[in-house]
Amino acid sequence: xxxxxxxxxxxxxxxxxxxxxxxxxxxxxxxxxxxxxxxxxxxxxxxxxxxxxxxxxxxxxxxxxxxxxxxxxxxxxxxxxxxxxxxxxxxxxxxxxxxxxxxxxxxxxxxxxxxxxxxxxxxxxxxxxxxxxxxxxxxxxxxxxxxxxxxxxxxxxxxxxxxxxxxxxxxxxxxxxxxxxxxxxxxxxxxxxxxxxxxxxxxxxxxxxxxxxxxxxxxxxxxxxxxxxxxxxxxxxxxxxxxxxxxxxxxxxxxxxxxxxxxxxxxxxxxxxxxxxxxxxxxxxxxxxxxxxxxxxxxxxxxxxxxxxxxxxxxxxxxxxxxxxxxxxxxxxxxxxxxxxxxxxxxxxxxxxxxxxxxxxxxxxxxxxxxxxxxxxxxxxxxxxxxxxxxxxxxxxxxxxxxxxxxxxxxxxxxxxxxxxxxxxxxxxxxxxxxxxxxxxxxxxxxxxxxxxxxxxxxxxxxxxxxxxxxxxxxxxxxxxxxxxxxxxxxxxxxxxxxxxxxxxxxxxxxxxxxxxxxxxxxxxxxxxxxxxxxxxxxxxxxxxxxxxxxxxxxxxxxxxxxxxxxxxxxxxxxxxxxx
Amino acid sequence: xxxxxxxxxxxxxxxxxxxxxxxxxxxxxxxxxxxxxxxxxxxxxxxxxxxxxxxxxxxxxxxxxxxxxxxxxxxxxxxxxxxxxxxxxxxxxxxxxxxxxxxxxxxxxxxxxxxxxxxxxxxxxxxxxxxxxxxxxxxxxxxxxxxxxxxxxxxxxxxxxxxxxxxxxxxxxxxxxxxxxxxxxxxxxxxxxxxxxxxxx
Numbered sequence: 001x002x003x004x005x006x007x008x009x010x011x012x013x014x015x016x017x018x019x020x021x022x023x024x025x026x027x028x029x030x031x032x033x034x035x036x037x038x039x040x041x042x043x044x045x046x047x048x049x050x051x052x053x054x055x056x057x058x059x060x061x062x063x064x065x066x067x068x069x070x071x072x073x074x075x076x077x078x079x080x081x082x083x084x085x086x087x088x089x090x091x092x093x094x095x096x097x098x099x100x101x102x103x104x105x106x107x108x109x110x111x112x113x114x115x116x117x118x119x120x121x122x123x124x125x126x127x128x129x130x131x132x133x134x135x136x137x138x139x140x141x142x143x144x145x146x147x148x149x150x151x152x153x154x155x156x157x158x159x160x161x162x163x164x165x166x167x168x169x170x171x172x173x174x175x176x177x178x179x180x181x182x183x184x185x186x187x188x189x190x191x192x193x194x195x196x197x198x199x200x201x202x203x204x205x206x207x208x209x210x211x212x213x214x215x216x217x218x219x220x221x222x223x224x225x226x227x228x229x230x231x232x233x234x235x236x237x238x239x240x241x242x243x244x245x246x247x248x249x250x251x252x253x254x255x256x257x258x259x260x261x262x263x264x265x266x267x268x269x270x271x272x273x274x275x276x277x278x279x280x281x282x283x284x285x286x287x288x289x290x291x292x293x294x295x296x297x298x299x300x301x302x303x304x305x306x307x308x309x310x311x312x313x314x315x316x317x318x319x320x321x322x323x324x325x326x327x328x329x330x331x332x333x334x335x336x337x338x339x340x341x342x343x344x345x346x347x348x349x350x351x352x353x354x355x356x357x358x359x360x361x362x363x364x365x366x367x368x369x370x371x372x373x374x375x376x377x378x379x380x381x382x383x384x385x386x387x388x389x390x391x392x393x394x395x396x397x398x399x400x401x402x403x404x405x406x407x408x409x410x411x412x413x414x415x416x417x418x419x420x421x422x423x424x425x426x427x428x429x430x431x432x433x434x435x436x437x438x439x440x441x442x443x444x445x446x447x448x449x450x451x452x453x454x455x456x457x458x459x460x461x462x463x464x465x466x467x468x469x470x471x472x473x474x475x476x477x478x479x480x481x482x483x484x485x486x487x488x489x490x491x492x493x494x495x496x497x498x499x500x501x502x503x504x505x506x507x508x509x510x511x512x513x514x515x516x517x518x519x520x521x522x523x524x525x526x527x528x529x530x531x532x533x534x535x536x537x538x539x540x541x542x543x544x545x546x547x548x549x550x551x552x553x554x555x556x557x558x559x560x561x562x563x564x565x566x567x568x569x570x571x572x573x574x575x576x577x578x579x580x
Numbered sequence: 581x582x583x584x585x586x587x588x589x590x591x592x593x594x595x596x597x598x599x600x601x602x603x604x605x606x607x608x609x610x611x612x613x614x615x616x617x618x619x620x621x622x623x624x625x626x627x628x629x630x631x632x633x634x635x636x637x638x639x640x641x642x643x644x645x646x647x648x649x650x651x652x653x654x655x656x657x658x659x660x661x662x663x664x665x666x667x668x669x670x671x672x673x674x675x676x677x678x679x680x681x682x683x684x685x686x687x688x689x690x691x692x693x694x695x696x697x698x699x700x701x702x703x704x705x706x707x708x709x710x711x712x713x714x715x716x717x718x719x720x721x722x723x724x725x726x727x728x729x730x731x732x733x734x735x736x737x738x739x740x741x742x743x744x745x746x747x748x749x750x751x752x753x754x755x756x757x758x759x760x761x762x763x764x765x766x767x768x769x770x771x772x773x774x775x776x777x778x779x780x781x
Contacts, residue, residue: 007760052593064583071584072591079595125659134603141602142595170590177598182606193614196637199622200611206662207626207635210772211642213669215657225660225668226635228624232614233607250673253715255637256624260754261762320684321708326691328705334725336763341678341712345651345721346754348763352715369715372675471677493675578679 001331007350008311012304014269015276022273023280023292029179030152030172030285041178048174059165062525065153066518068169069146073113073514076139081109083135084127093128094203100126107502112139114513115147115243115395117365117488118505120497122249124227129201136245137234141185144241144274145176147397150517151278152176154401155285157524158425161532166524181241184270188236191266196259197232204228231257239270242395244365244488252355252368253344261346264368268355271364275393276300278400286425290543295403298551302392303361306381311353313378314339318578342373353378360385363395365488372466372475372491376578379491380571383478386485388559389444395486398513401520403551405440408433408523410547410554411540420540426532433526439519445562447512448484451504452477452566464501466493470577474570483508630778639671639720640769645697646737647775648730650722650768651714652690671717687711700732721765724753738775748774 028035049056060068083090084105088098100108104120111118112135123132149172156166193199206223213221231247235257238245252258252267276296283292315338317329331337336348343352352369359366360382371382385392391403408424412434415422422429429437455461455476465472475494482489483505490496496505533539541547614622625636641653653671660668676683690711695701707726727749735742752770756762773779 003760010760048597051597052590054590064587067584068587068591071587072594075588075591075595079599133607134599137607138599138603142598170594173594177602182602186606186610189610190613190617193610193618193622196621196625198624199607199614200624202623204660205624205626206633206668207638208632209640209669210634210769210776211640211644211647213641213655213657215667219657219667221657221667221669223662223666223668224635224638224640225662225670226624226626226638227660230607230611232622233610236610237602248716250716250718253673255639255716255718255720259625259637261757265757265761317708318679320680321678321687321712323684323687323691325705326695327687327708327711328725329708332725334728334764335707335709335723337708339678340708340714341676341683342673342715343712344715344719345709345723345726345765346719346762347715348723351762367715370673370675373673373678373715376677376679466675467677467680467682469680471680491675492673574677574679 003333004331004336004350008307008354011268011354015272018269018273019276020280022277024284026180026277027281027284029175030155030281032175035179037179037183045174045178052170054168054170056168056171058168060168061164062166062521065166065169066521069150069517069521070514072169072173073146076142077109077113080112080135080139081105083131084108087128087131090128090130092130092133092201095128097126097128103499103502104497107506110506110509111488112136112243112245113143114486114509115143115241115363115398116483116486116509116513117238117243117245118483118490118509119245119488120502123246124248129229132234132247133230137237140234140237140241140243140245141177141181142173144237144243144396145173145181147395148176148180148278149173149397150520151397151401154404154520154524155282157527158286158427160528162530163528166521166528180274181237184240185236188240188266188270189232192232192235192263195263196256197235197263198228198256199230199232200228201230202228227256235267238366239267239364240274242271242275242362242364244359246366251366253370258368261351264347264351264355267366268351268358271366272358272362272393274396275362275399278397282400288425288543291425294543294548295400295407298548299391299393299403301548302552302555303357306361306385306392307354307357309381310357310374310378311350313375314349314353316375318375320578339373339375339378342370344369356382357385359489360487361392361394363390363399363485363487365482367489370492371478371489372493376571376575379474380567383474383481383571384559384563384567386481386487387445387448387563388555389441390485390487391555398486398517402440402516405437405516405520406555407542407551408437409441410551411542413554414540414550420538423533423539424542426535427527427530428533433523436519436523440516441558443512443515444484445558447508448480449562449566451484451508452480455480455501455504458500461501464495464498466495470570470573474574477566477570479505480508484512486513629773634769634773636767637720639714639718640669642768642772645733647772648727648734648768649710651709651719652712654713654717673715673717674713698729698733701729704729720769721767724764724766727766727771734775740775
């Protein structure tokens with residue numbers, strides 16, 4: 001047991017230990033300061049600017065910044081959609097897989113462009129190497145970088161005084177891809193290959209079965225399929241950019257996508273690393289480290305609380321598993337015990353629960369165990385983190401700007417309660433910023449509740465459910481929560497590959513990605529134009545314990561009020577059925 | 581209008597440039613490095629034993645009494661085929677809720693079957709990973725507890741001594757990473773190849 005607890009503590013400690021230096025590094029990259037990779041990468045960077053005709057000193061208005069970010073995403077969407085539809089006639093398709101249906105291509109393109117990586121398909125039986133590589137891997141890099149770029153613009157909004165520009169989208173995007181994502185992913189990818197993640201362009205292979213299997217139609221099967229391809233190079237940015245779309249259908253539970261506890265450590269830490277580090281980037285670049293630490297602590301405390309709920313429930317298992325003592329679910333040195341349905345032996349309860357909580361906190365959505373098979377309350381914690389709007393660290397860039405939206409809401413609410421002027425980081429919060437912050441904070445609940453509400457009314461959706469009763473409703477709610485948080489994980493028994501579900505889930509993903517993004521940039525533009533107000537007795541400090549508590553309170557309040565009824569029908573109902 | 585045109589042009593160029601850098605150059609560089617440093621892993625971790633090729637990473641289903649049993653498999657023979665169109669075995673997760681009646685009765689059947697095959701373990705509870713499906717449906721390993729549970733049966737049906745089987749299990753057991761991360765586990769395929777006398781070194 002001590003061993004298990006130590007494992008949880010170390011996962012969190014390694015995360016924080018790496019996030020602090022990376023935060024400083026990213027802060028330097030954002031400002032264009034010299035870093036150790038400058039000598040190597042500056043020529044590439046300049047070449048990219050020259051080819052695109054970008055003026056590196058341009059200061060865009062927020063509208064132009066937003067137009068560039070949205071237009072870039074539109075082009076990416078069209079490009080990816082075409083690759084997926086046409087993969088059957090494109091090269092690098094040794095398995096001769098056909099093009100995708102229009103609705104699956106729409107859903108997948110929307111999913112990867114919005115940094116969600118919801119997958120209504122299984123990669124190894126659906127996608128060609130070209131689609132995986134030139135389609136999805138590219139979006140793993142750039143959709144993550146778009147999120148970070150928008151965060152950089154927001155940070156500039158707080159720093160600048162009486163200024164119209166918030167930086168250049170193209171410069172922020174290029175710097176993020178070249179200086180942050182590429183070096184990190186290169187190291188990660190090679191590390192993953194060393195553990196057994198494949199990286200090649202050969203066609204799928206076969207391996208012998210020790211005991212032949214007789215198929216339903218009587219054929220004797222003597223070999224198993226070994227799907228190969230450029231997996232490691234896709235898995236690295238999938239983790240580091242809070243993307244989450246697996247190379248294989250079962251994602252990082254697959255023994256070839258995540259073969260060992262060491263590959264698991266690499267993947268799991270990297271999935272939360274950039275979102276956590278950005279808190280420190282934020283503090284560094286607004287020149288008030290305490291503000292960054294306050295936001296980090298609010299996120300970290302919520303993360304620890306959710307981790308405790310999931311870890312305890314998965315370790316306890318269920319009466320259905322223990323069968324009145326006939327099955328041993330004790331945690332001993334020889335086995336992890338607990339709820340092992342849907343979990344891998346090499347990960348056990350600790351590495352699986354930590355991953356589940358990290359991935360739903362980070363809007364990553366990759367999985368190393370099947371969330372559909374979590375205990376009712378263990379699964380509830382993962383679902384609730386997505387429903388809070390992916391602000392417990394959240395997606396790279398977008399998690400933090402979402403949380404800053406909540407911080408603005410918090411200073412406003414606190415201002416109303418104690419009669420102080422609402423201001424944040426020296427900038428006055430006025431009705432315009434409040435309206436925009438509300439859009440940032442309410443887009444997710446709106447997307448989830450409207451989406452799952454409509455889906456629950458449509459009779460044929462019932463055919464997509466894998467489990468009956470309350471758990472079936474949880475599968476549906478989880479799907480829309482995952483889309484509404486741009487997370488992408490699933491209660492994977494749910495068959496989402498139908499025209500209605502592909503389209504509606506795709507629309508929810510687009511809505512919750514771009515509405516908050518545009519609103520955030522509007523806040524950035526408006527903040528940049530304001531003058532700094534001096535700190536007075538009327539200023540609510542936003543770097544102390546009281547503020548951290550208030551922020552958590554506001555996040556949970558909005559989440560709990562919005563989702564309590566829906567959660568009561570799903571996981572809570574299932575919990576009471578389980579113990580009765 | 582002109583601004584929109586300029587932005588669209590830049591967006592298109594940007595998409596193309598990054599498709600080349602991150603979609604073609606980067607995977608090619610990773611492939612090059614991997615094939616040089618880790619050719620066995622990059623190629624899919626396939627190994628030869630007794631004239632056949634086996635996968636070190638993908639799980640199989642074992643039912644014979646003289647083989648060690650692994651995780652419960654959700655076997656699929658309908659999704660993958662070889663070049664001649666013959667079906668291949670693959671696996672997927674069950675995605676069943678552990679709090680439901682369906683899994684409860686499935687586990688009850690598995691308990692029954694395993695107890696029958698292990699009379700020497702009468703009354704001992706069965707390690708949970710022997711009665712549950714894994715996350716991938718292709719888990720190649722089981723816990724040390726699950727391996728030790730089967731020693732008596734394996735000794736009876738293979739004609740080897742319990743000590744000998746214990747040694748084979750030890751040999752194919754991998755500990756936690758740095759003694760802390762993940763779980764200790766036993767590779768079932770390698771144990772079975774050793775039991776069959778195919779894998780010896």
